Amino acid sequence: MNGSPPATLDPLVYGSVIERALREDLGDQGDVTTTAVVPSGTAINACLTSREAGRVAGLPVALEVFHRLDPEIRAHAVHGDGADVGAGTVIANLEGPARPILTGERTALNILTRLCGIATATRRVVETIQPYPTRVACTRKTTPGLRALEKYAVRVGGGTNHRFGLFDGVLIKDNHIVAAGGLRLAIDRARTALGGRMKIEVEIDSLDQLALSIEAGADAVLLDNMTPDQVREAVRLAAGRVVTEASGGIRPDNVRAYAATGVDLISLGWLTHSSASLDIGLDFKHT
Numbered sequence: 001m002n003g004s005p006p007a008t009l010d011p012l013v014y015g016s017v018i019e020r021a022l023r024e025d026l027g028d029q030g031d032v033t034t035t036a037v038v039p040s041g042t043a044i045n046a047c048l049t050s051r052e053a054g055r056v057a058g059l060p061v062a063l064e065v066f067h068r069l070d071p072e073i074r075a076h077a078v079h080g081d082g083a084d085v086g087a088g089t090v091i092a093n094l095e096g097p098a099r100p101i102l103t104g105e106r107t108a109l110n111i112l113t114r115l116c117g118i119a120t121a122t123r124r125v126v127e128t129i130q131p132y133p134t135r136v137a138c139t140r141k142t143t144p145g146l147r148a149l150e151k152y153a154v155r156v157g158g159g160t161n162h163r164f165g166l167f168d169g170v171l172i173k174d175n176h177i178v179a180a181g182g183l184r185l186a187i188d189r190a191r192t193a194l195g196g197r198m199k200i201e202v203e204i205d206s207l208d209q210l211a212l213s214i215e216a217g218a219d220a221v222l223l224d225n226m227t228p229d230q231v232r233e234a235v236r237l238a239a240g241r242v243v244t245e246a247s248g249g250i251r252p253d254n255v256r257a258y259a260a261t262g263v264d265l266i267s268l269g270w271l272t273h274s275s276a277s278l279d280i281g282l283d284f285k286h287t
Helices: 010-027 032-037 059-071 098-128 145-154 174-180 185-195 207-216 228-238 255-259
Strands: 044-050 074-077 091-095 134-140 170-174 200-204 220-224 243-247 265-267 282-285
Touching: 010 059, 010 098, 010 145, 010 207, 010 265, 032 098, 044 098, 044 220, 059 074, 059 091, 059 098, 091 098, 098 134, 098 255, 134 145, 134 200, 145 185, 174 185, 185 200, 185 207, 207 220, 207 228, 220 228, 228 243, 228 255, 255 265
Parallel strands: 134 265, 170 200, 200 220, 220 243, 243 265
Antiparallel strands: 044 091, 044 282, 074 091
């Protein structure tokens, strides 16, 4: 797990996302409205403005949308990723040809508002559970094709990432246990197959399963849909022998109660699948 955001987001991560998004919007005919209405050569000054308070995330991606359309567009970030801004704050300024700025407006804003919304929601949860040491994590419940960006936004918001995909972490869930023929057998098979290369986490919904998971040598347990009182008892029984993670049914109004149990990690799928986008606009004025 990685709990701190990178200083920059590698363009290799988001270049293909931008290309797909622009192809989706432009189709075979391009931006017919802008081409018909705006004379070629028209210059524009514009600014990206947050219309509500929040945390910035994904600004380099948004600005790259405009650069992909026309490298002559000049962009200046006023408040970069990780900055907390108030309503009415200018996040970035743009100047250059009007046509590509208009063409890239919606694609850039779709990405930026989405990532800022995730970072803002994560920041609020992290602030809610202070001063408890419990970490806040996202899950694999992400928008198809946008996982790298959405998980990045969680880190910008002060959260951490659970496994990135099916390839980089073992999480034995209830259906795995049924298909494998039992919890202990599933853990034994995972350990044999991986030879200790990865930590083994097991999703459990009872204290009996907790004891069995510890005896079988699991490294972590996901306490699924347990109440705060049940999580507190599980943490007590685990006594530091496994990493404890609470998940399921955890909302902004009860997350602090879960953090107070002493659980190591709280994972929240809604951070990436249900966070409201931050309201950001692109405003124009003639040069």
